[in-house]
Amino acid sequence: MHENFLQRKITATFVTTVTLAMILALLxxxxxxxxxxxxxxxxxxxxxxxxxxxxxxxxxxxxxVSALIExxxxxxxxxNTWIYILLHGVFGLIMLGDPILAVFGVGxxxxxxxxxxxxFYRIRNEKxxxxxxxxxxxxxxxxxxxxxxxxxxxxxxTAEDAIEFVTSGEGTIIDKFPKDEGVITVGNATRxxxxxxxxxxxxxxxxxxxWKDDDTGGxxxxxxxxxxxxxxxxxxxxxxx
Numbered sequence: 001m002h003e004n005f006l007q008r009k010i011t012a013t014f015v016t017t018v019t020l021a022m023i024l025a026l027l028x029x030x031x032x033x034x035x036x037x038x039x040x041x042x043x044x045x046x047x048x049x050x051x052x053x054x055x056x057x058x059x060x061x062x063x064x065v066s067a068l069i070e071x072x073x074x075x076x077x078x079x080n081t082w083i084y085i086l087l088h089g090v091f092g093l094i095m096l097g098d099p100i101l102a103v104f105g106v107g108x109x110x111x112x113x114x115x116x117x118x119x120f121y122r123i124r125n126e127k128x129x130x131x132x133x134x135x136x137x138x139x140x141x142x143x144x145x146x147x148x149x150x151x152x153x154x155x156x157x158t159a160e161d162a163i164e165f166v167t168s169g170e171g172t173i174i175d176k177f178p179k180d181e182g183v184i185t186v187g188n189a190t191r192x193x194x195x196x197x198x199x200x201x202x203x204x205x206x207x208x209x210x211w212k213d214d215d216t217g218g219x220x221x222x223x224x225x226x227x228x229x230x231x232x233x234x235x236x237x238x239x240x241x
Contacts, residue, residue, distance in 0.1 A: 004123050005070075009063050011133050012116040017058055018136035020108050021051035022143065029147070040148025047140065054108070062112055065091045081117050088113035154228070159195045162203040162226040167193075174222070177207045188212050202227045204234055 025046035029039055069087050073080075092109025093102055119129050159181070167179050178184050178193040185191075192208045206223035225234040 005067075007129075008116055008119045008123070009066065011119055011129060012066075012112050013055070013058050013063060014133060015115050015136055016062075016108055016112040017051055017055040018047075018140065019111065020054050020104070021047045022136070022140060024050040024054075024104070026143070038148065038154070039151045040144045043144055043147050058108065058112060061094070062109065065109075066112065066116065084117060085110055085113040157201040157228045159197060159203055161228075162205055163193060163195055166205050166224050166226050166231045174207050177209075198225075205231075206235075 022043075025043050028046050029042055066088065069084065069091070073084060077083075088109040089106045092105040092107070094105055115132070119132065122129050122132075163179070163181060167174060167177070176186070177191045181193055181195055183190060183192045188211050190210045190212075192206075192210075194206050194208070196204045196206070198204055203226045204223050205226050206221055208219050208221040210219035220237050222236045223234045224231045
């Protein structure tokens with residue numbers, strides 16, 4: 001079983017990691033009604049997250065165990081495909097403390113071993129394996145495209161949403177201002193929160209403070225450019241007194 005050892009292990013690691021990550025990502029989106037509005041984007045990030053953690057585990061622990069199993073079987077036993085796969089499944093039970101993790105541990109180990117052996121026999125028979133390594137990529141692209149297509153349109157991003165987004169933090173100077181569009185008076189100060197839509201679902205949210213009998217040359221204000229999911233400082237006057 002020495003044929004192109006490194007090539008087999010790297011290919012098996014990649015295919016197993018991507019396949020497992022996609023399965024876990026799809027399971028995490030199974031409750032679509034309570035999930036995000038963009039299923040494709042959620043699938044993308046979940047696959048990347050599971051792929052990162054799963055890939056490191058398979059690359060380090062999985063390949064180490066697989067190499068050890070292969071070494072022992074080559075040295076002292078006659079190679080048997082089913083025993084080889086079974087032993088991988090046994091070592092996949094490292095997560096036995098958690099039944100769910102144990103299932104995925106065994107499943108990923110068996111998948112890895114099956115891919116590894118399939119590659120081994122193809123290399124022995126002088127057949128190409130490049131298509132196997134590329135297969136997860138179009139599958140991922142198709143799943144992502146389908147999920148993006150069936151995702152519902154996001155609700156409109158309104159002026160009220162813009163104000164809520166920019167005032168959602170704590171411990172900032174704008175905590176003193178109204179959380180909705182309007183004006184409040186506190187002692188000698190009048191504070192106003194206003195919003196203006198400059199283009200579709202893009203707003204300028206401004207916080208203005210003025211003082212009675214003020215001789216500083218005008219009110220203080222700060223404004224933010226706000227769109228769905230982000231806000232940036234747009235304009236600001238002199239330091240608030």
